[in-house]
Amino acid sequence: MxxxxxxxxxTIGGGAPLRVExxxxxxxxxxxxxxxxxxxxxxxxxxxxxxxxxxxxxxxxLRTLCERSPLPLMADIHFDPDIAVAAIEAGCPSIxxxxxxxGSPQRLTGVVELARDRGVVIRIGANSGSINAEQLRLSGGxxxxxxxxxxxxxxxxxxxxxxxxxxxxxxxxxxAETLRANVLLNERYGDFxxxxxxxxxxxxxxxxxxxxxxxxxxxxxxxxxxxRVSLSQPPADEVRAAYSILxxxxxxxxxxxxxxxxxxxxxxxxxxxxVPEVREILGSLPDGYTVAVMGCEVNGPREARHAQLGxxxxxxxxxxxxxxxIVARIEKGASVIExxxxxxxxxx
Amino acid sequence: MxxxxxxxxxTIGGGAPLRVExxxxxxxxxxxxxxxxxxxxxxxxxxxxxxxxxxxxxxxxLRTLCERSPLPLMADIHFDPDIAVAAIEAGCPSIxxxxxxxGSPQRLTGVVELARDRGVVIRIGANSGSINAEQLRLSGGxxxxxxxxxxxxxxxxxxxxxxxxxxxxxxxxxxAETLRANVLLNERYGDFxxxxxxxxxxxxxxxxxxxxxxxxxxxxxxxxxxxRVSLSQPPADEVRAAYSILxxxxxxxxxxxxxxxxxxxxxxxxxxxxVPEVREILGSLPDGYTVAVMGCEVNGPREARHAQLGxxxxxxxxxxxxxxxIVARIEKGASVIExxxxxxxxxx
Numbered sequence: 001m002x003x004x005x006x007x008x009x010x011t012i013g014g015g016a017p018l019r020v021e022x023x024x025x026x027x028x029x030x031x032x033x034x035x036x037x038x039x040x041x042x043x044x045x046x047x048x049x050x051x052x053x054x055x056x057x058x059x060x061x062l063r064t065l066c067e068r069s070p071l072p073l074m075a076d077i078h079f080d081p082d083i084a085v086a087a088i089e090a091g092c093p094s095i096x097x098x099x100x101x102x103g104s105p106q107r108l109t110g111v112v113e114l115a116r117d118r119g120v121v122i123r124i125g126a127n128s129g130s131i132n133a134e135q136l137r138l139s140g141g142x143x144x145x146x147x148x149x150x151x152x153x154x155x156x157x158x159x160x161x162x163x164x165x166x167x168x169x170x171x172x173x174x175x176a177e178t179l180r181a182n183v184l185l186n187e188r189y190g191d192f193x194x195x196x197x198x199x200x201x202x203x204x205x206x207x208x209x210x211x212x213x214x215x216x217x218x219x220x221x222x223x224x225x226x227x228r229v230s231l232s233q234p235p236a237d238e239v240r241a242a243y244s245i246l247x248x249x250x251x252x253x254x255x256x257x258x259x260x261x262x263x264x265x266x267x268x269x270x271x272x273x274x275v276p277e278v279r280e281i282l283g284s285l286p287d288g289y290t291v292a293v294m295g296c297e298v299n300g301p302r303e304a305r306h307a308q309l310g311x312x313x314x315x316x317x318x319x320x321x322x323x324x325x326i327v328a329r330i331e332k333g334a335s336v337i338e339x340x341x342x343x344x345x346x347x348x
Numbered sequence: 349m350x351x352x353x354x355x356x357x358x359t360i361g362g363g364a365p366l367r368v369e370x371x372x373x374x375x376x377x378x379x380x381x382x383x384x385x386x387x388x389x390x391x392x393x394x395x396x397x398x399x400x401x402x403x404x405x406x407x408x409x410l411r412t413l414c415e416r417s418p419l420p421l422m423a424d425i426h427f428d429p430d431i432a433v434a435a436i437e438a439g440c441p442s443i444x445x446x447x448x449x450x451g452s453p454q455r456l457t458g459v460v461e462l463a464r465d466r467g468v469v470i471r472i473g474a475n476s477g478s479i480n481a482e483q484l485r486l487s488g489g490x491x492x493x494x495x496x497x498x499x500x501x502x503x504x505x506x507x508x509x510x511x512x513x514x515x516x517x518x519x520x521x522x523x524a525e526t527l528r529a530n531v532l533l534n535e536r537y538g539d540f541x542x543x544x545x546x547x548x549x550x551x552x553x554x555x556x557x558x559x560x561x562x563x564x565x566x567x568x569x570x571x572x573x574x575x576r577v578s579l580s581q582p583p584a585d586e587v588r589a590a591y592s593i594l595x596x597x598x599x600x601x602x603x604x605x606x607x608x609x610x611x612x613x614x615x616x617x618x619x620x621x622x623v624p625e626v627r628e629i630l631g632s633l634p635d636g637y638t639v640a641v642m643g644c645e646v647n648g649p650r651e652a653r654h655a656q657l658g659x660x661x662x663x664x665x666x667x668x669x670x671x672x673x674i675v676a677r678i679e680k681g682a683s684v685i686e687x688x689x690x691x692x693x694x695x696x
Binding site for chain 1: 371372373374375376398399400401402424426475476477521522523524547548550551552553554555556557558560561562563564565568578579580581582586588589592593595596597598605606607608609610611612613614615619620623624627640641642646647650651652654
């Protein structure tokens, strides 16, 4: 059974749902900007937020943020164990350390002891940049295996000190490399929660596609207890993309689901126009409730009979259907939303 | 060895690359609108285009389009074998028939004989709407298995008539159902090319994510010779999304690749601003050439050392790096593209 960890009131691993993370893009010394971004993230359903702590001098800023944050935080630490100590002293409930640049194992002992005292969770978070030449050589040039090795070395350091509140993570910009590292780590550390993602995914279409392709494969292997979709975009976009992936794979629902036909020469409803209107109301629907927008009455109700509610074009206007059965015919001129409204459920 | 089929000058299956398809959303009687959409699709890299032939009366429109189309066409036929006959007589090199609504096997015999005479490829294209109650009962309520059964029954009809120029396809709006149907069909008909996709994916973020999640899983199992990303959007968007998926999975390249870091409090370059600028030049780069846009000099060049070329923020401006090595330092004020330009390769 996978270990369950607790960061503030948030549970990760064990029987908990797959958690959605993001990272602040605001600077830590700008507390108000950070809090505004945290509020926005919370509204989108984000559950844990990473924040870079570049120097120990920003300790007080981190303390203030931890006290006022509406979401649990994870301090992102590079280069210096003293910064990790500062993060824990600031009251941060979790830290992420990069095994590639934390110096000698000895220097981390203080961090581990302090984390244990304060009940702080440590994520070992490696990425392509964490690999050194020696690890690559030992892995015979296999970058995925080298990434797993970088994490393993740090894991062993923690486990040898009987520190077990650990989240494992290995990310690459390359999907195959990320999969390889995670499969290897899962064989060895499968009892610990895994944080997953494709790092530096880019932005826009390519960024989302890369994360979706990679995460879909990881989840299919049962790997992933907490996730981040890394995008070069506002962090709220990362959270929306994460829920979109979880929804597509039926792993977690948030609001209603929309299906629509791609349309063809047979269509009698402008699906492309109707879809954005229907998407607007998804948030107000019960989790997992499915609405279909179909171009024609001929195929629509039948193809979308698994939808709780649907609308299709007809020669005379619109038909509304519930689980494949037509429940109303509406003459030309009515809006799609007005046609659907009498049949919409309330959010449970 | 998988069979290679030919539609016009296009090869599918065997050793051919994974092909990218779309479907016209214009109406067949509007030849000029169809041709404009076909030109746009060709420009994006589309290789085969489906077009709905709703009635046999539109046969001459289809003939004109086949004669003038810059891309091979596939006529989409429902309900009536006579329409399939009309499509073949119009000179269309391939047809898609939906096993759910083509009537008795006897009525299809004429279609098969004519297709054989003319060297026409037939795609058996089933979707959730193709399943009938009997198939669902025989499959014990397993919708994925019922979908596979619907395709199998039609496949057997063709194979028993010694017709082998067949593309297999089974799509559902549900990823798990699509995977299940394809795995079953692949066990039985793995020697034939498979067309894959998630049907009625929706539009925008959710549509793309659903296709990416599902197709990534199918491709991981080696299933898929030709693909469509179904979106309730202009068909060119479908093609762009398809190549984005193929690029993410390193299955097929088209132009350069962009990676960018998600940025954090350490950034010294506004990555979100720089990324769209760099994306503009990707089309002019050799296939697979990777450009990195990284927030900071500290992590950037190292994390992105697998990129052929990269740019990162530095306290004094920008650094340009090639395969992890800094090749230029550029003072504040220069644009990202101007900084990269001297180092960019030409398209091969």
